[in-house]
Amino acid sequence: MPQLYDFINQLAPKMTEWRRDFHLHAESGWLEFRTASKVAEVLDGLGYQLALGRDVIDADSRMGLPDEETLAQAFQRARAQGAPERWLPAFEGGFAGVVATLDTGRPGPTLAFRVDMDALDLNEQHDDSHRPHRDRFASCNDGMMHACGHDGHTAIGLGLAHVLKEYAAQLNGTMVLIFQPAEEGTRGARAMVAAGVLDEVDYFTAIHIGTGVPAGTVVCGGDNFMATTKFDVQFSGVAAHAGVNRKMAVTRYWRRPRPPLPCTASRRTAPGHQGLMSASCRPVPGVTWFPPPRY
Incomplete structure (x- = not known):
């Protein structure tokens, strides 16, 4: 365990870098073109098997999709803001989902870990009382802000990807990392489920950073508010x-x-x-x- 902690501590500065980059380039639901492209680039570099875009998102099951003009403008903005061109086209049209698979080659269950990537439709504060502004990572995209922590979730997902890869020789079964678009408004999960992303999953974990608990605390489970009907x-x-x-x-x-x-x-x-x-x-x-x- 000490070796694991040391590895995570060494990874922490990189996770902070990712989180601030995602915060700076906040993208609202179904528009996470740059975010998804960056995620795919990191995961591919680690050797994960990737499934992207339409392969993991059922087009007819998407909810609350922006209009075509908004999608097109956001796609071009992502390109201008440095989205890796190798991955970007897979997400065009509102398909910014990424699923990464690590097969240990040994029998065992399939474990899935889900994080979300989208920002809220808010304008971020731009004055020196706001740390992201002081430290130059406040959102540069008008009307889009990571006010719910999904930038942190995405960074955590990439950190977990590094940990699983590093310790794959000590694991059994298959690990699946799901990077979901459009969590806000509970719009994106249905399309990924309909695409079959969870069909072979035995155990599923979703995370959200919390408030009101000490740092380093893990709270397991939740009731009532996790269900929704539209x-x-x-x-x-x-x-x-x-x-x-x-x-x-x-x-x-x-x-x-x-x-x-x-x-x-x-x-x-x-x-x-x-x-x-x-x-x-x-x-x-x-x-x-x-x-x-x-x-």
């Missing part, structure tokens, strides 16, 4: 103002292909009195709001 809901009715004809104001089409939207609710009611609470939402690209009424 609904596209359309209400048909009469167009009306909630403050004037509140009983008629039910016509709203809410379609949410992206992460939870920032909404605010205000109340102006004295204690003990009836009142109206109205929620308003800020539109985001790809979401339709307040269409014409249907009768």
